Amino acid sequence: MATICVPVRVHRPEELSGAINVAAREGDLVEVRADYLAEPEVVLPIVRELPDDLQSRIVITLRSAEQGGELPHSHDVRRAFWTRARELPNVLFDVEVDLLQERDLPFDLGRVICSHHDFTRVPTDLEKIYAQMAATQARTVKIAVQANDAIDCVPLFKLLERAKRERRELIAIAMGQRGLMTRVLGSSRGSFLTYGSSDEESATAPGQITAQGLRSLYRIDSIDAETQITGLIGNSVGHSLSPYVHNMAFADADLNAVFLPFELDDVSAFLKRMVRPGSREINWNLRGLSVTAPHKATVIGHLDWIDEGAREIGAVNTIVVEGGELHGYNTDAVGFIRPLKQRNESVAGLRCAVIGAGGAARAVVWALKAEGALVTLFARDKAKSETLARQFDVSCRGLSNATFHEVDVVINATPLGTYGKAEHDTPATSEQLRGVRLAYDLVYNPSETRFLSEARAAGCETIGGLDMLIAQAVEQFKLWTGKHPNVDVMRATARGRLGIDA
Numbered sequence: 001m002a003t004i005c006v007p008v009r010v011h012r013p014e015e016l017s018g019a020i021n022v023a024a025r026e027g028d029l030v031e032v033r034a035d036y037l038a039e040p041e042v043v044l045p046i047v048r049e050l051p052d053d054l055q056s057r058i059v060i061t062l063r064s065a066e067q068g069g070e071l072p073h074s075h076d077v078r079r080a081f082w083t084r085a086r087e088l089p090n091v092l093f094d095v096e097v098d099l100l101q102e103r104d105l106p107f108d109l110g111r112v113i114c115s116h117h118d119f120t121r122v123p124t125d126l127e128k129i130y131a132q133m134a135a136t137q138a139r140t141v142k143i144a145v146q147a148n149d150a151i152d153c154v155p156l157f158k159l160l161e162r163a164k165r166e167r168r169e170l171i172a173i174a175m176g177q178r179g180l181m182t183r184v185l186g187s188s189r190g191s192f193l194t195y196g197s198s199d200e201e202s203a204t205a206p207g208q209i210t211a212q213g214l215r216s217l218y219r220i221d222s223i224d225a226e227t228q229i230t231g232l233i234g235n236s237v238g239h240s241l242s243p244y245v246h247n248m249a250f251a252d253a254d255l256n257a258v259f260l261p262f263e264l265d266d267v268s269a270f271l272k273r274m275v276r277p278g279s280r281e282i283n284w285n286l287r288g289l290s291v292t293a294p295h296k297a298t299v300i301g302h303l304d305w306i307d308e309g310a311r312e313i314g315a316v317n318t319i320v321v322e323g324g325e326l327h328g329y330n331t332d333a334v335g336f337i338r339p340l341k342q343r344n345e346s347v348a349g350l351r352c353a354v355i356g357a358g359g360a361a362r363a364v365v366w367a368l369k370a371e372g373a374l375v376t377l378f379a380r381d382k383a384k385s386e387t388l389a390r391q392f393d394v395s396c397r398g399l400s401n402a403t404f405h406e407v408d409v410v411i412n413a414t415p416l417g418t419y420g421k422a423e424h425d426t427p428a429t430s431e432q433l434r435g436v437r438l439a440y441d442l443v444y445n446p447s448e449t450r451f452l453s454e455a456r457a458a459g460c461e462t463i464g465g466l467d468m469l470i471a472q473a474v475e476q477f478k479l480w481t482g483k484h485p486n487v488d489v490m491r492a493t494a495r496g497r498l499g500i501d502a
């Protein structure tokens, strides 16, 4: 079982007891952050009044401003605080190394977590910092440093291995979205605890997710050294639905497997240092990866074998670690075509307009061609669309003022309409879509896009991107596990995340 510590960060003393009780329901330990209070000492009588069993689950912290404390408390205030706090009989103390080294302020080291934070990077002398902290003889060493890329987690996992060899209790956290895997996997690698907030608003460090998310989404309590690890690589994966869809399907199938977001820029370094069995620097049971922008084409050069379809498409969205090798597949193509075939007895001969000339458009055009559809490409970048059209032997046209009157199916393979800045954009209006039978939007967030509403206004049938998302995820699940997932669970999970009524 993982130990989850839930931080309490309130600015008003009268809110402290209530917040501690809420945190105690969510976590195994409760960290009381005294640095959020103008007068930190007010926490001490409140903690002293707690029942013994709850007191023994409390960690008291007065973080210095240099180490990420909320309010700037002077060295004298910190000393005065700890002089009184260390008299509390049952609690743990999270103390920075500078105070621990002050000889006239002795602590019961058996109750001390000696901590170090770096909110900018993973320091190159991490091992040295660890050794200095371990030399304090505090029961636990805590190192929390900022990950600026998923590969920044490597030194943290190595440190956990070292601490295990040296029989030292260590908390090793890589902060930020790019360090999430240390929060989820750390406990199974020996980290003394991991932090989880009681709700999304009360996180105390970058990248900290909720205790509930750790337990129900990532099933942290059942992760062990055998757990099959899968995940999504991309340079912006924080809003992806894939962790929800795959983790809920793993749980439903009762598989010892987890799916994590891996946010990174340097795909080559990630594959070498964390993925390829012959060269990776961490010991984990990595089974496969989902690949998203901008890595779908660049991963190809790093794989040992590529499925013929993925090679022809020129994009890999799924990697399977098979023995010592990395195998590449593209499940976007089958994911795209399946919902279309469910609506049309035959795709052969359908006149299809594909808008966009990026990675998804490549899979769409390839899948349509394979089914015998008649494809025309519409893109804003003439050179790009001409190259793609030549490669797949289809025709192409410019996007501005395009009309689709002689087309059966129009497919949006651009991000226009996606939640955020482009949400109110559409690649075609109802006027342009009049006479079209079916409009298919690859965008799935929001589920109701402007393109789909323009299409309905023009009298078209519609397919949203969620069907493709689920269909391609089903194929990924099969490749990684050899089993068929519960599609209803995947769909319901995605719909729930998108706020679509069941």
Ligand code: NAP
Pocket: 293, 332, 335, 356, 357, 358, 359, 360, 361, 379, 380, 381, 384, 399, 413, 414, 415, 416, 418, 442, 443, 444, 465, 466, 468, 469, 470, 472
């Ligand atoms: P991509 O490689 O970045 O390509 C995007 C394409 O859209 C490019 O051709 C780009 O043109 C074009 N584009 C972008 N903004 C445009 C605008 N304002 N006007 C006209 N064209 C524009 O992205 P992708 O991987 O192909 O993905 C495209 C969309 O499909 C994304 O929204 C993605 O989420 C969605 N998708 C959905 C699924 C699913 O399962 N439902 C799967 C894959 C992708 P330039 O080349 O000129 O920039």
